[in-house]
Amino acid sequence: MKCDEISPLLVELKEGTISGENQALAEQHIATCAKCRADLVLIGGAFEALRVSVDEEVPTHYFTNLLPRVRQRLDERDVKKFGFVLPEWAQRMLAPASAIGVVISMAALFVLLNPTYDTTQSPLMQIVSQFPKDEIEGVVDMANYSPVIARTSEIHRGILEMSPNPSQVSRQLERQFLDDEVNHGHRLSTFLAADITFDDINDDEVDSIIDRLKETTL
Amino acid sequence: MNQISDLDLITEFKEGNDKAFNHLVLRYQEKIYWVVRRLLSDHDEADDVVQDVFVKVYHSLHSFKGDSSFYTWLYRIAINLSLNELRRKKTRKTFSFDDAVMQHESHDALPLEQMERKEQTRLIKEAIEKLPERQKKVFLLRYYEELPYEEIAKILKTSVGGLKANYFHAVKKIGEYVRNEMR
Ligand SMILES: [Zn+2]
Numbered sequence A: 001m002k003c004d005e006i007s008p009l010l011v012e013l014k015e016g017t018i019s020g021e022n023q024a025l026a027e028q029h030i031a032t033c034a035k036c037r038a039d040l041v042l043i044g045g046a047f048e049a050l051r052v053s054v055d056e057e058v059p060t061h062y063f064t065n066l067l068p069r070v071r072q073r074l075d076e077r078d079v080k081k082f083g084f085v086l087p088e089w090a091q092r093m094l095a096p097a098s099a100i101g102v103v104i105s106m107a108a109l110f111v112l113l114n115p116t117y118d119t120t121q122s123p124l125m126q127i128v129s130q131f132p133k134d135e136i137e138g139v140v141d142m143a144n145y146s147p148v149i150a151r152t153s154e155i156h157r158g159i160l161e162m163s164p165n166p167s168q169v170s171r172q173l174e175r176q177f178l179d180d181e182v183n184h185g186h187r188l189s190t191f192l193a194a195d196i197t198f199d200d201i202n203d204d205e206v207d208s209i210i211d212r213l214k215e216t217t218l
Numbered sequence B: 001m002n003q004i005s006d007l008d009l010i011t012e013f014k015e016g017n018d019k020a021f022n023h024l025v026l027r028y029q030e031k032i033y034w035v036v037r038r039l040l041s042d043h044d045e046a047d048d049v050v051q052d053v054f055v056k057v058y059h060s061l062h063s064f065k066g067d068s069s070f071y072t073w074l075y076r077i078a079i080n081l082s083l084n085e086l087r088r089k090k091t092r093k094t095f096s097f098d099d100a101v102m103q104h105e106s107h108d109a110l111p112l113e114q115m116e117r118k119e120q121t122r123l124i125k126e127a128i129e130k131l132p133e134r135q136k137k138v139f140l141l142r143y144y145e146e147l148p149y150e151e152i153a154k155i156l157k158t159s160v161g162g163l164k165a166n167y168f169h170a171v172k173k174i175g176e177y178v179r180n181e182m183r
Helices: A003-015 A020-032 A034-052 A062-082 A088-113 A123-128 A133-144 A147-161 A166-183 A188-195 A203-215 B006-014 B019-040 B043-063 B070-092 B097-103 B112-130 B133-144 B149-156 B160-182
Strands: none
Touching: A003 A020, A003 A034, A003 B160, A020 A034, A034 B112, A034 B160, A062 B019, A062 B043, B006 B019, B006 B043, B006 B070, B019 B043, B019 B070, B019 B133, B043 B070, B070 B133, B070 B149, B112 B133, B112 B160, B133 B149, B133 B160, B149 B160
16 A cells, blocks of 8 residues: 555554554554654654643633623624614515625626636626626615625625736635535525635725726626 | 524524524534634634624524534634634734743743643644644644544535545644654
8 A cells, every 4th residue: 555545544543543454554554664654653743742732721701701792793893884784684685686796796806807807618607697787787786785795895805905816816716606605505695704704894995896896897 | 402403593593583693602602712713823813703703603694504514614614714814914924022922931930740731732832833724724623623524524625535634744744843843
């Protein structure tokens, strides 16, 4: 067997999780391979140091106070971001629509940032092209009111920040988008929450991005 | 009462019971805290990110469909927000006075065994900080969270084979670091 195949077994050997069959395999290999023998020593040393090391401390009552602080953040955030709090039903109604908006404005951004991007090759573009144009504009308009769209703007800003190689970034985002959301049937907002966050957004910047998006023809 | 499943709580939340969210926070706050803390290795930064995680969860829970388990989803959010913070930190590269003081803190007053523990703890922390991102994630989930490879594969969306290799390299690097620093 090759060293690469043995390596994971070395860890299992030191963990004590190895099967009898694999143990025989590993020991046979180690007997004749100096490299893997040395690796085994290192792994043993790591586990020993890990065993001795202690977890660092958490301030007293931290976990008792966390929930109230999260709650406070939630209250502040609602008021700060929008100046008013949308009723729950309205937020829920906006969520799927704005998820579409996320895709559309992402797609628009690809065009903005990559004039030479071959849209026919892009599965995202193919999806976006199925939406009627007025619907697209409507969704982009809603941007100012929806919390999910606010997160879209964070993505936009992230892409802009990550220039000068936006095409690579866009492609990466696009791939994740499709993998995570479309293929697995999640809502797009799940993706937003899970994979991308950036600093609080500057309102002027958002406005200018939205303006640019509106000017873009898909 | 402790037996209510995550999914039931999420359903209650979606149906308008805002308090169901509290139960989820209380249930997972420690696990999430430690994942984040070990990734960021600083309590105050971890605290900020942990709050961000739960704020994100609150706002995204309505769109959580339950295709993956809640905690897989939650871990993924926590890891990604932590890594974003790490990247931001790297670009800022500020030097804090507190760190400088901490590093020169005297160990003289401690008994020998405790000193060794403290030294090992410091070495482990540094070794983990130096791991490449991917290996770091795998290591933390496997070693500290004691998750089976199958679960880690779901969280990180990857194959079990690759994870085992990542874990091996992570442990080996930690071993190398500890050995070199102890010389
Ligand atoms: Zn070998």
